[in-house]
Amino acid sequence: SAVISQKPSRDICQRGTSLTIQCQVDSQVTMMFWYRQQPGQSLTLIATANQGSEATYESGFVIDKFPISRPNLTFSTLTVSNMSPEDSSIYLCSDLGQYNEQFFGPGTRLTVL
């Protein structure tokens, strides 16, 4: 499985600002995914990011709020825009393995004040 890293590991941000989270994979992967895990909750898929095409967003998530870039096969970013305290969550990226299993990064813990 590929090794996935995320930056930053955690951040504290002010309301109304934006934060860009980076996800780096140590091998080329076709599909990457972004998830949100709100406090005490399970993971929710935000979007699927394929290289060379627009990200596909799940119901309840929109590009204006969570723009995603996928410039190459090893890298993706998720921006959390115009943040509010309700955006305080752990944000996780993952990639797809040979048998559709997913491998996750360590997560970015975001606190919005």
Next chain:
Amino acid sequence: DAKTTQPPSMDCAEGRAANLPCNHSTISGNEYVYWYRQIHSQGPQYIIHGLKNNETNEMASLIITEDRKSSTLILPHATLRDTAVYYCIASYGKLTFGQGTILTVHP
């Protein structure tokens, strides 16, 4: 994804086998059963997956019933480090995480 049902919590003594059940009675023919776990504040960790046959790897064994409506994840010799939330997912592609089972391994 087919809906899965798991007990909210389970306990296991260290060194004993932990058997975590999962019900996925509406699973379709092309959906795999995946198991992940999440140790507190870490990203989920892939454990094992299967379609029809029982599977075993270095982490665990997966037993799938013949009708594929349920499965059991077996950790053969649980350790304190296996304390985590365990998620069972029936899927082909996208993953839909439920609430999982909180497994607590005690000395």
